[in-house]
Amino acid sequence: MSREEWRGFGVFIEQDEGVVEETSLEILGRIRELADKYNIKITSFVLTDDINRIIDKIRYYGSDEIVYAENSLFKTYLSDVFSTALYRLVSKYRPRYLLLPATRNSRDLAGRLAIMLRTCLLAHVISIDIDPETMRMNAAVPGFGGNIAAVCECVTMPEMATVSPGVFTPKIRKDIEPKLINESDLTKDLKTSMRKISRTSVARPDISRSEKIVVAGAGCIKDLELIKRFAKIIGAEYAVTRPVADAGLAPRDLQVGSTGISLKSKLVIVLGASGAPHFVSGIRDCGTVVSVNIDPDAPIKDFSDLFVVGDLYDIVKKLIDRLGG
Amino acid sequence: MSPEPVYIVTMKVVPKTEEIRFDPVTKTVDRSKATNEINPADKNALEEALKLKDKYGGKVIVLSMGPPFFEPFLRTALAMGADDAILISDKALAGSDAYVTSMVLAKGIQKIGGATLVLCGEESSDGSTGQVPPGIATWLGYSLATFVSKIISLDLENKKVVVRRTIKGGYEDIDLPLPAVLAIELGINTPRFPDFRRKRWAEKEYKMTIWNIHDLGLKPEEVGLTGSPSRVKTLIELKPPERMRKIITDPDQAVEEIIKIIKSIK
Numbered sequence: 297m298s299r300e301e302w303r304g305f306g307v308f309i310e311q312d313e314g315v316v317e318e319t320s321l322e323i324l325g326r327i328r329e330l331a332d333k334y335n336i337k338i339t340s341f342v343l344t345d346d347i348n349r350i351i352d353k354i355r356y357y358g359s360d361e362i363v364y365a366e367n368s369l370f371k372t373y374l375s376d377v378f379s380t381a382l383y384r385l386v387s388k389y390r391p392r393y394l395l396l397p398a399t400r401n402s403r404d405l406a407g408r409l410a411i412m413l414r415t416c417l418l419a420h421v422i423s424i425d426i427d428p429e430t431m432r433m434n435a436a437v438p439g440f441g442g443n444i445a446a447v448c449e450c451v452t453m454p455e456m457a458t459v460s461p462g463v464f465t466p467k468i469r470k471d472i473e474p475k476l477i478n479e480s481d482l483t484k485d486l487k488t489s490m491r492k493i494s495r496t497s498v499a500r501p502d503i504s505r506s507e508k509i510v511v512a513g514a515g516c517i518k519d520l521e522l523i524k525r526f527a528k529i530i531g532a533e534y535a536v537t538r539p540v541a542d543a544g545l546a547p548r549d550l551q552v553g554s555t556g557i558s559l560k561s562k563l564v565i566v567l568g569a570s571g572a573p574h575f576v577s578g579i580r581d582c583g584t585v586v587s588v589n590i591d592p593d594a595p596i597k598d599f600s601d602l603f604v605v606g607d608l609y610d611i612v613k614k615l616i617d618r619l620g621g
Numbered sequence: 622m623s624p625e626p627v628y629i630v631t632m633k634v635v636p637k638t639e640e641i642r643f644d645p646v647t648k649t650v651d652r653s654k655a656t657n658e659i660n661p662a663d664k665n666a667l668e669e670a671l672k673l674k675d676k677y678g679g680k681v682i683v684l685s686m687g688p689p690f691f692e693p694f695l696r697t698a699l700a701m702g703a704d705d706a707i708l709i710s711d712k713a714l715a716g717s718d719a720y721v722t723s724m725v726l727a728k729g730i731q732k733i734g735g736a737t738l739v740l741c742g743e744e745s746s747d748g749s750t751g752q753v754p755p756g757i758a759t760w761l762g763y764s765l766a767t768f769v770s771k772i773i774s775l776d777l778e779n780k781k782v783v784v785r786r787t788i789k790g791g792y793e794d795i796d797l798p799l800p801a802v803l804a805i806e807l808g809i810n811t812p813r814f815p816d817f818r819r820k821r822w823a824e825k826e827y828k829m830t831i832w833n834i835h836d837l838g839l840k841p842e843e844v845g846l847t848g849s850p851s852r853v854k855t856l857i858e859l860k861p862p863e864r865m866r867k868i869i870t871d872p873d874q875a876v877e878e879i880i881k882i883i884k885s886i887k
């Protein structure tokens with residue numbers, strides 16, 4: 297039996313081989329505040345190959361109920377089976393608001409699900425509110441490189457959104473004991489038409505919250521090792537701009553900007569990057585911005601606290617000498 | 622499926638992001654001073670399609686939904702090597718969100734007679750929802766791979782395509798049944814330049830197909846602002862904090878200053 301009206305919050309808890317996506321917990325952190333304020337229930341949805349492997353990592357983040365389905369196909373993301381499975385769970389539990397993390401896999405999933413449910417989907421939002429008059433979800437969708445946002449709402453149900461990573465903070469809520477509901481039967485018959493041939497994935501620390509970051513732009517391509525060495529000497533994490541990742545010289549996970557990560561560091565040192573809109577939106581929330589560029593008119597100037605005009609290799613070598621690397 | 626593979630590339634024309642201004646008074650985006658370009662990731666998708674054609678034969682069709690000013694950009698795509706270009710253009714389409722856009726493009730693909738592969742850019746540089754490729758796949762019941770960094774092989778006989786897609790921490794290689802929608806990552810190849818002779822043909826001789834919504838069997842209320850399930854309430858500018866913009870040109874002084882800043886962060 298499905299519920300009749302679209303009611304409450306639904307959150308998709310993304311997991312991959314038992315590793316829970318932090319953004320799902322961040323979403324719970326924010327919507328628990330709204331749920332308490334408006335007295336709304338939160339249902340979390342989990343697709344996993346083994347619930348015991350993850351339940352302790354998700355139990356006390358504010359869900360009122362955790363609806364899960366176990367199936368060996370759910371170990372890692374598969375577009376076809378995940379979308380069908382979540383479609384079935386959502387159709388049964390009918391949450392009015394449905395939120396998913398804006399990670400690659402959950403954006404893939406949400407994009408399909410919205411069409412299956414014939415509903416709207418707000419993309420990688422950076423705020424979530426409820427309009428007290430209409431009770432509609434209002435969320436800000438960044439566009440144009442992440443420098444302009446549209447506050448949007450949905451006129452169909454469920455009201456769906458994917459949520460950008462790093463916007464909200466997870467909160468432990470030991471006071472709420474979620475009800476666990478096993479819906480594995482609903483996904484028993486699933487089959488995939490896709491086949492994973494191989495997977496190469498390295499667990500990397502999330503650098504979006506690191507205190508100090510050195511960003512290597514396209515101007516650094518001649519000697520990225522030098523930049524990495526400099527980062528290490530000053531105890532900073534190393535990140536890159538899009539062209540460096542495009543050239544295959546750094547993994548995508550280290551790319552800063554609208555199609556990469558947003559930094560929240562106290563200090564960011566930007567070397568040899570021009571300061572394109574798609575990049576600067578990723579350093580907006582940083583404390584101090586230092587940049588080095590050979591071009592005195594590079595747009596990054598306007599986004600810097602200290603703008604050094606000069607050859608970055610020259611400056612970095614001098615810095616390494618002085619700091620005794 | 623026809624024996625000749627058909628690659629449909631979806632394409633959008635966007636204003637250059639660096640030339641867009643936000644008017645804080647009217648709360649609108651001023652595109653008037655911005656030059657337009659083919660959405661960068663869509664050019665990468667076109668290049669992938671042209672490479673497939675070079676290797677496996679077939680036909681490349683560019684499909685776009687937008688106002689008449691898109692036309693010259695589609696001609697550029699023809700000059701780059703596309704065999705055909707179709708523009709879906711109708712006043713009723715103004716204000717369409719990703720839901721409607723994916724539906725309209727899916728109808729267009731059906732009208733063409735389907736595809737072996739639909740290649741899209743992973744996202745547009747202006748709207749950047751990334752929802753159109755999964756949307757098209759779902760409307761059509763095609764298989765889907767997003768964030769594709771490489772098309773490894775196409776097996777027309779067994780109706781399979783093998784692609785590499787970016788995932789957190791790395792990548793995965795997957796095998797998908799055809800027909801499939803592939804969302805191509807920005808920057809994975811260097812799009813070829815328009816060919817000089819093709820350019821003449823594309824600009825002077827080629828007669829482009831234009832469809833309106835009636836050609837696709839759609840009603841005005843199903844598309845545009847009315848057909849779209851999402852609504853924009855207001856626009857806001859996400860301004861960076863005011864920066865100090867201190868400029869130093871002397872390298873030694875710069876080094877001292879940077880060290881001072883590094884030491885102050887504890």
Ligand SMILES: Cc1cc2nc3c(=O)[nH]c(=O)nc-3n(C[C@H](O)[C@H](O)[C@H](O)COP(=O)(O)OP(=O)(O)OC[C@H]3O[C@@H](n4cnc5c(N)ncnc54)[C@H](O)[C@@H]3O)c2cc1C
Pocket residue numbers: 512513514515516536537538539540551552553554555556557567568569570571572573574575588589590591594606607608609661662744745746747807
């Ligand atoms: C849809 C879309 C999404 C995008 N997403 C992102 C994103 O997430 N992140 C991102 O970074 N970009 C993104 N981009 C790309 C973005 O528009 C820019 O192309 C990119 O940020 C430029 O990177 P860069 O500054 O490193 O390179 P460039 O623009 O090439 O700048 C290199 C700079 O290095 C300087 N330089 C060169 N040599 C030296 C030297 N020896 N010493 C000092 N300075 C030197 C040059 O003066 C120049 O300013 C996106 C683009 C699109 C269309």
